[in-house]
Amino acid sequence: MAPREVPLGGPRAMAVRRTLPQRHRSLIGAWCFVDHYGPDEVSATGGMVVAPHPHTGLQTVSWVFTGEIDHRDSAGNVATVRPQEVNLMTAGRGISHSEVSTPGTTVLHGAQLWVALPAEHRDTEPGFQHHAPDEVAGDGWRAHVFLGSLLGDASPVATFTPLLGAELVLDPGTHLSVPVDPTFEHGVLVDVGHVEVSGLGVASGDLAYVPTGREEIHLEAGADGARVLVLGGPPFGESIVMWWNFVGRSHDDVVAYRDAWQAQITEAGAVVRDGRQVAPGRFGIVPDQPLPPIPAPALPNARLRDRR
Template sequence: MVPPDRADGPDPTPAEPTSVLLAGHDVPLGRYTTVRRLLPQRRRRMIGAWCFVDHFGPDDVAGRPGMQIPPHPHTGLQTVTWLVEGEILHRDSLGNRQSIRPGQLNVMTAGRGIAHSEQSPPDHPPVVHGLQLWVAMPDAARLGPPRFAHHADLPVVGDADLTATVLVGELAGASSPAVVHTPLVGAEVRLPADGGVARLPLAVGFEHGVLVMSGSAEVAGVRLTPGSLLHLGPGRREVGLRGLTDARLALLGGEPFDEPLVMWWNFVGRSHEEIVEARSDWMAGRRFGAVTEDPADRLPAPPMPTTRLKARDRHGNGPG
């Protein structure tokens, strides 16, 4: 998986620690779903522009409602949804109605504001499993119009030791059709239990993170199982991967995102005042439109905190 011109010679000295293992924590999402939240964390808020990483399932939803997240708003971000098992119906305030199934990708660009819902259909498969990711939009693009895209056909690269589906950006010469606004990569990587050490090429200027969705693997010499995220700082030309069992991983990476952000509830902005305005607009029925095909009640915004929200950078640092 590593071209000779990129594999030769020693790697540059990383600008950050070689690897940092970050344990996730469980968070309820809607009434029936619990996710493992891997970003943001106090020790590491972002990987590139990836600012939010949730891994859900595999959950047995046979005879149960499954995922039921009512209409809710977003600003200043893109949602990236990838399914391993199950089916989820996306509906939004632009009038889009799209089922997503395993091997397909949904990308919703919130821009200045959009509302959507995510629900398992009544006749859903017995298991749901996947990723829900957020990408922070840079200042030049974040107030643009909302959009939605569904990608049913994505490029796959690999060999006997590794197969990678390119969700976002470029990897090993293959490019995803998904549109993003900063240099990023996202891929699902599958490793066989009896394979050797696969060498996956990385962009030297990117920072990367790897999580395991199922099975277990060794990544850069660190054993990974579901529930943690391994952060790899910039400066790497490649990373070594080995399946300890049949394993399914996610690789996320991007150029370090240096714009300070204010993240609160479902909004990504730049100031306390922006978040207050977004919340006010949602509660008053302004800006975001309506998810007219979804009969569920809109999700009300929680009360604003009693302290002023501060912008934080990718390390969690902020003013004051």
């Protein structure tokens, strides 16, 4: 699957390559969104400056190859996204956050991923987890497993459905057969290089889909080596409605989320509770962030359709 280029956070923002969702495939396991960006020279692009914005019904998974991003959210979590360290934010019933590349970042390169929460957990409390996986390595390859288990390593990060997320770096010409769970479907996002994925040639920036029933994924790197992200999970089995930053189960869900966000950001006078500034609304306020919140775009004239 080839990506399409979209602006991140507005028409003058840095460009990202979006490979999921697409018209013919909306989910891989519970993975419902894959953005891939860089390497971008921050002096030329301005880097990542995404002001406070809301989420519902999902988890965000941030993974960078180069550069650093400061994360702040309305649950009071402040963290820096660094290379080979995963930051997972649970939006649940509602959260807002900002993402801004650090002043010391000169080159920004990474992936922003979303996971749909199953219906029974989509209104869970917001949360945040951080993990720096150890490197595992073999003949011609190195890996960092940030979700689930692969190649003898396992991540302690908790998710609401079984998931796999890992970075693999392959030396030039390396052949690697990766044992995988046959109940999972998988996606292989090629960051750099050219890779044969179980016999299919996949160029840099593209995402290869591997259906359930496979016990191994065969990877072969080209002459320049390669770096890939391997994502997976059992087929989600639920329909979702995804629009802007919201995941719901119906058009009316999304309308309600949008209305709540718009009402909240136009509210006068936040209050201080437990030592931090918050609003009485669903999404809270991102503390110590001078950037004004991003208003929601207008809804389309037609009812939003579900994704399966």
